[in-house]
Amino acid sequence: xxxxxxxxxxxxxxxxxxxxxxxxxxxxxxxxxxxxxxxxxxxxxxxxxxxxxxxxxxxxxxxxxxxxxxxxxxxxxxxxxxxxxxxxxxxxxxxxxxxxxxxxxxxxxxxxxxxxxxxxxxxxxxxxxxxxxxxxxxxxxxxxxxxxxxxxxxxxxxxxxxxxx
Amino acid sequence: xxxxxxxxxxxxxxxxxxxxxxxxxxxxxxxxxxxxxxxxxxxxxxxxxxxxxxxxxxxxxxxxxxxxxxxxxxxxxxxxxxxxxxxxxxxxxxxxxxxxxxxxxxxxxxxxxxxxxxxxxxxxxxxxxxxxxxxxxxxxxxxxxxxxxxxxxxxxxxxxxxxxxxxx
Numbered sequence: 480x481x482x483x484x485x486x487x488x489x490x491x492x493x494x495x496x497x498x499x500x501x502x503x504x505x506x507x508x509x510x511x512x513x514x515x516x517x518x519x520x521x522x523x524x525x526x527x528x529x530x531x532x533x534x535x536x537x538x539x540x541x542x543x544x545x546x547x548x549x550x551x552x553x554x555x556x557x558x559x560x561x562x563x564x565x566x567x568x569x570x571x572x573x574x575x576x577x578x579x580x581x582x583x584x585x586x587x588x589x590x591x592x593x594x595x596x597x598x599x600x601x602x603x604x605x606x607x608x609x610x611x612x613x614x615x616x617x618x619x620x621x622x623x624x625x626x627x628x629x630x631x632x633x634x635x636x637x638x639x640x641x642x643x644x
Numbered sequence: 645x646x647x648x649x650x651x652x653x654x655x656x657x658x659x660x661x662x663x664x665x666x667x668x669x670x671x672x673x674x675x676x677x678x679x680x681x682x683x684x685x686x687x688x689x690x691x692x693x694x695x696x697x698x699x700x701x702x703x704x705x706x707x708x709x710x711x712x713x714x715x716x717x718x719x720x721x722x723x724x725x726x727x728x729x730x731x732x733x734x735x736x737x738x739x740x741x742x743x744x745x746x747x748x749x750x751x752x753x754x755x756x757x758x759x760x761x762x763x764x765x766x767x768x769x770x771x772x773x774x775x776x777x778x779x780x781x782x783x784x785x786x787x788x789x790x791x792x793x794x795x796x797x798x799x800x801x802x803x804x805x806x807x808x809x810x811x812x
Contacts, residue, residue: 483649490652497721501734504779549755549779551720551736571720571738573755575780584782622752622781627690635775636734639759642727 500550511535548574666717677702682770
């Protein structure tokens with residue numbers, strides 16, 4: 480029988496993984512920082528190796544080069560050992576940019592491989608490695624304009640999550 | 645402050661309803677889709693698609709899906725904030741749809757987020773408002789691969805119904 484505490488730990492880690500995606504898609508730097516411990520390390524291969532929170536600063540600026548992007552995480556496997564944990568999450572990231580007349584979509588199928596610790600009751604990342612399995616770029620044809628998605632606090636998700644309708 | 649087990653159970657109940665929505669519109673199961681909504685729920689899928697009663701959006705989508713060859717709505721990242729008997733959630737969704745157009749097989753891809761407001765009434769969580777935000781979409785021609793696995797159906801003959809009932 481699994482204890483409620485372990486279920487809660489798993490959910491806390493899963494929610495942090497989702498908050499990471501939310502932060503880099505909405506360009507919410509403080510939210511992204513809350514996913515990493517202060518002394519954490521992020522290894523994104525050739526694009527970035529350095530402090531975990533520094534990655535958030537870097538990627539939120541880098542994302543401004545794109546029109547929009549969506550990071551979707553599935554298959555999350557978590558192994559918990561007391562106040563420490565490891566996880567693997569599959570991520571599919573799609574990013575769009577305009578290059579002249581062309582609309583280009585970059586796609587990454589990758590895995591976030593994370594080491595976690597719980598400090599003062601707060602689960603956060605000690606180390607993240609991003610392993611890219613494959614990637615591609617394609618020309619895409621949009622279906623229509625999407626007016627409601629925003630990359631700031633005016634995105635409608637902020638009020639919905641606060642419980643405002 | 646609710647106890648930990650109640651909080652976990654509430655979040656799981658909401659997650660199950662989000663998955664149930666996808667299942668309902670993909671299997672074209674209108675009663676299942678209605679079951680996730682409270683009677684006075686409101687759906688805002690944008691002025692160009694649907695704004696109106698929550699249960700009505702299920703009717704509209706299921707009617708539209710009959711004109712498509714196949715479709716799959718996959719929800720990833722689900723973040724839920726509980727506020728005792730109400731909750732807000734954001735769910736990333738990747739929907740793909742196939743249709744024939746001018747003799748070509750076209751593939752529509754939609755990346756969006758379901759922004760949901762929930763209420764627990766008489767012990768039952770239900771949707772009171774959904775806004776759908778689209779991040780990006782595409783349409784392209786595709787080539788099919790030889791099929792494998794069981795054939796999918798968009799009615800109760802789909803093999804998932806028996807499996808979920810616990811029938812081997």
